[in-house]
Amino acid sequence: MSSRVSRRGYLKGSLGAVALASTAGCAGLGGGGGGGTLEFGYSASLSGPTAVLGEQYHTGFQIWRDHVNENGGILDNEVELVHYDDESSPDRARELANRLASEDEVDFLFGPYGSPNNFSASVVSQQQQIPMVSGASSDPEIFSRGLEYYYSTLSKTDQYGKSFPEFLTSVDWGSYDMSEPTTVAVAKADAAYTSTLGDAFVESFEGSGFDVVYQEEYPLDLQDFSNIISAIDNADPDVLCLCGFPADEARFGEQAQQADLNVGIHYQNYSSQTVIVDTLGEQVDYMFNGAWWDRRYEYERVDTYVEMWDERKDTVAEMPMSYATAAGMVYENAIEEAGSTNADDVNQALANTDIETTLGRTQFHETGWNLHQYENEAVRQWQDQEMTLLYPDDFATGDPWLPTPEWGNRDSAP
Template sequence: MAMPIRSAMTSVSRMRTFRVPNHTSREGHITGDKEQPMKRHFAKVLFSIATVAAALGTAQAADEKPIRVGVALSQSGNLADSAKHYYQGVELWRDEVNARGGLLGRKVELVVYDDRSDPATAARLYEKLISDDNVDLLFGPWGSASAATAAAVANKHKRVFLNSGGASEQIQERGFKYVFQTAAPISAYVASIGPLADQHGLKSIAFFGRDYAAARDMAKGIKKIAEDRKLDLKTSEFFPAGTTDFSSMIAQARQMQPDIWVSVGYPNEAIEMVRQMKASNYLPKVFIHNGASIEDFLKSAGKDAEYVFAMSLYEPSLKTKGNPEFVKAYTDRYKTEPGYYSAFSYAGATVLEEAVKKAGSVDQDKLRDTLTTLELDTVMGHHKVDPNTGKQIGVTGLLAQVRDGKREIVMPLDVKTTDAVIPMPAWNKR
């Protein structure tokens, strides 16, 4: 259901009507011929004043209305945990921009619906946000599947759509003119795996991904890395959403012995994989999972999280523009450091804010033209899109490793905070 929205108060100007009295001169009464034109003249003046006042009142009322930003995201279903962090990023931005006086001098309000982690529901809700709620701006949902369906709806209506939660590159390959990716594409997640393999002499790789669009894109990226780096790709497989038993994959990996195990999905899956690896006393030289880049993984996996590698696009330690302030504000409010889910939405909202300021309005075509060439630095890094596709081409990926309960950046080398420990120490040698 929608979160409550405050009604904007519209002021209505009331005008008094003045009667023009009949005047008599010493020479006699004003004749009817002179009186009638005077009455008509005053009537015209009053009508003009009323028209101008009404126009000013309407403009003032429009200026007083909040700018409403519509977003559907998963408050229930299997994406609810990760979508919670995504929402917190945009929620924090809303409060900060309002504390600064709003956007274009108007307060910002969020119109939020629950897409129930279902792409079809997401599409219907964005149709509602556009056609029924008539929101001013659209912010994309969390997850590539829902982002893909929602983006199609927005583009059909020629409404600018900030794709801040969909990493699948397929979203930006459909010829949409109003869809702009502020999230990093899936290719950025795996960019550091090849250099890591080169540096540490790793020779083989296996991929196990949750079956969704972003994982399909990642599998292609892993295949290309294997081909380019002459790595032996042992297997590339997908498991359905809701999978909790990873024992068959662990047994397969034990037999194939890949140096690198790469998985993509969500933190709960990363947690279960690590628990089941420990229970079966198995560990590859390198275990990489994007879900390990979220605080939930560290809290739930505890000491077993040590030495796990996280595909990440953001870390609190990054020296990007505004990041120290973001980390402090987020931590003060939510009592945990932000992960990349929160940084995705916060950075996307920052891009949206800058685009509206540069366009000087919420006119969709003006915003589209602005976003096509807009470049700026955010907490994620440098925002830049391909002007032909709207695909994010500025943000780069990171690899982090859990050390002493915290993620430390190990790749790229120019931003590393520590050296990678490879192979990961066996369970019985920790």
């Protein structure tokens, strides 16, 4: 095939710097005629450390496929999904992306779940010159390599962490008979996403006038948090911000309760996940969490997809599902805008994307990340074991419960 003109002019010649070989692979059916099938390939973490989130991600693609096919397909082509379990392994994700492109010869690629797996698999889309749209990557390093065929419906992680400090500075603390919080402890898991997220929170807290009195990075598989809990207790922060994944955050929450670590404002990034609720029970109340999507957001087709998720009866609408659904909506729009299933035509349409998806406005930076998704960052709190949306104000469903009682007394409203 002929050499492709870069979708991002300033990147001409940059691929040699990252040692990405341009090999064969004009994917796609070529024309715009319908009556056939379009195969979208991806791997998802259906086992391994990120399996809980990977399963939700996988479900999001299925929901998108079902919705599209029930409404006539894309350019009258039925959507089919070809998928594998990458076992939460970056090496496996790259191997499977190669298999999907070279052996299965799918028309288009979705990115796998998680930044490490995307960092690895995204090289394949560049080599094979097949577009890859991910709904689950945000590591800034992914977008620094001159990839011309890669897009993420998420923003870079270093854009995150702004809403929670903003929310805290907006609270009328006097009405809760509380002093305004000024000090923060931040703990983060040692992984690409959580480490960068923790750094983003530190920067945002400091930019909002908070004093970060404790910072610590811990191994993702850490089982005993006693040293970290003791250090946080000694630092005596007004706010605790934990950036981890569901399993390690559940362990931390359980051990914080056992150690009677009481902090005025307790935030855990993934406290919305079932594993944490199952671990803490009614004591999950008063805990704050962050979200980069909420089922109550009034964005394009959110109601439709939430209804379809609920009908499955095997899952509830969580963030990774909406991420995958948004990636599908981006492809759906790009193929229709291109009027073609030719890979290069679709890739150009992807680069020009500016639509509303389940994640709100979706428009790509010239390096591939979503310019707007970080703006939708929500702050939520468990109240009566239900999630109350506190921020942004446009979508708020209630007011915060404050002050936070000590462990053992969090089973009722203030």
